[in-house]
Amino acid sequence: MLMNRYLQKRMLRGEGMGDLVASKPKMHMLHTCPFCWKVRGIAELLNIDYENVQINAMKTKKELKFTDGWNKVPVWTESDGQVVVDSTPIMKHIDSTYNDGKLWKVDDIARRDKWMEWVDTKMSKATVPILYGGLFSALQTTTRVSKLEKFGFISKRLYAWAGFPIMWGIIARSRVKKDGRKPKQLWHDLLTEFTDSFNGEPYFGGTEPNMVDLAAFGYMRSISPFPQFKKLEDHVDGIEWYQRVEAFIQR
Structure with missing residues (x-):
């Protein structure tokens, strides 16, 4: 399996494969949320190993309290703790971080x-x-x-x-x-x-x-x-x- 560019950069910084496996990103999500499906698509395309954290739809405020009041899914959390909210900004972040922004780059x-x-x-x-x-x-x-x-x-x-x-x-x-x-x-x-x-x-x-x-x-x-x-x-x-x-x- 080819390693994506993001993992290559982390390996060059001296982070072992054990560190990478133990600290993969997370997405707090609802299975039927259309905004979560947007993020799932780009994550699948780029073959990103991430953890799906399915929250209780009745307890979003409690389970997403770390977002400082955002309280909506999807929420993407990088292995270093960086939190990104809102589906389109998350897609742009993932593309930029793991794919050199190729999916967002266009002539027009x-x-x-x-x-x-x-x-x-x-x-x-x-x-x-x-x-x-x-x-x-x-x-x-x-x-x-x-x-x-x-x-x-x-x-x-x-x-x-x-x-x-x-x-x-x-x-x-x-x-x-x-x-x-x-x-x-x-x-x-x-x-x-x-x-x-x-x-x-x-x-x-x-x-x-x-x-x-x-x-x-x-x-x-x-x-x-x-x-x-x-x-x-x-x-x-x-x-x-x-x-x-x-x-x-x-x-």
């Missing part, structure tokens, strides 16, 4: 920044409607989340059965009503707009995915554990791009 900075903001604004807000936009789909989602996340015995059942009317009735319905499109149509429109920006290339980044591809992939991938993902598979260009990114990460 304005295009990159415009679409990174678009992905973080449009796609992030589209995840809730697709998962919770209907009463039955909301129940499916909260039931699935209760099994995937780290809950206590009572809180798991409370979230599954009391959470879905809140997510559906208060949050998802308001977003659907504000946008005016059904969740599936919203996602199909977003995937069309995004893939049309590739200028004939297989990825937004050209011949290989870049940071924008990975961010968009993370949001879409966060829906994959749920039945609603089938609604996204109907979009031919979108699912073909998704599968290309997935294969690139897993190669």
Whole structure:
């Protein structure tokens, strides 16, 4: 297995392999969080050995108290204790630290920044409607989340059965009503707009995915554990791009 550049630098500073193994970075996360999926994608692509710390969704304030009030996942902690918060800054930090910033470097900075903001604004807000936009789909989602996340015995059942009317009735319905499109149509429109920006290339980044591809992939991938993902598979260009990114990460 090839050692990444970050580990090579640490070895040159005289740190043994035992030190590296004992002091790997950590990511505090929720399994179903779309922002965590963004970070997981870049960490997988760069083959970073890190520890996943799955927190209790009902105890984020307590378990993330070391963030000085941030209290949101993901949180990335380097082996030297450096704490980085917020998914896009974490992705940039990981790229810079472990990959010489290659995924963020582009010739057309304005295009990159415009679409990174678009992905973080449009796609992030589209995840809730697709998962919770209907009463039955909301129940499916909260039931699935209760099994995937780290809950206590009572809180798991409370979230599954009391959470879905809140997510559906208060949050998802308001977003659907504000946008005016059904969740599936919203996602199909977003995937069309995004893939049309590739200028004939297989990825937004050209011949290989870049940071924008990975961010968009993370949001879409966060829906994959749920039945609603089938609604996204109907979009031919979108699912073909998704599968290309997935294969690139897993190669």
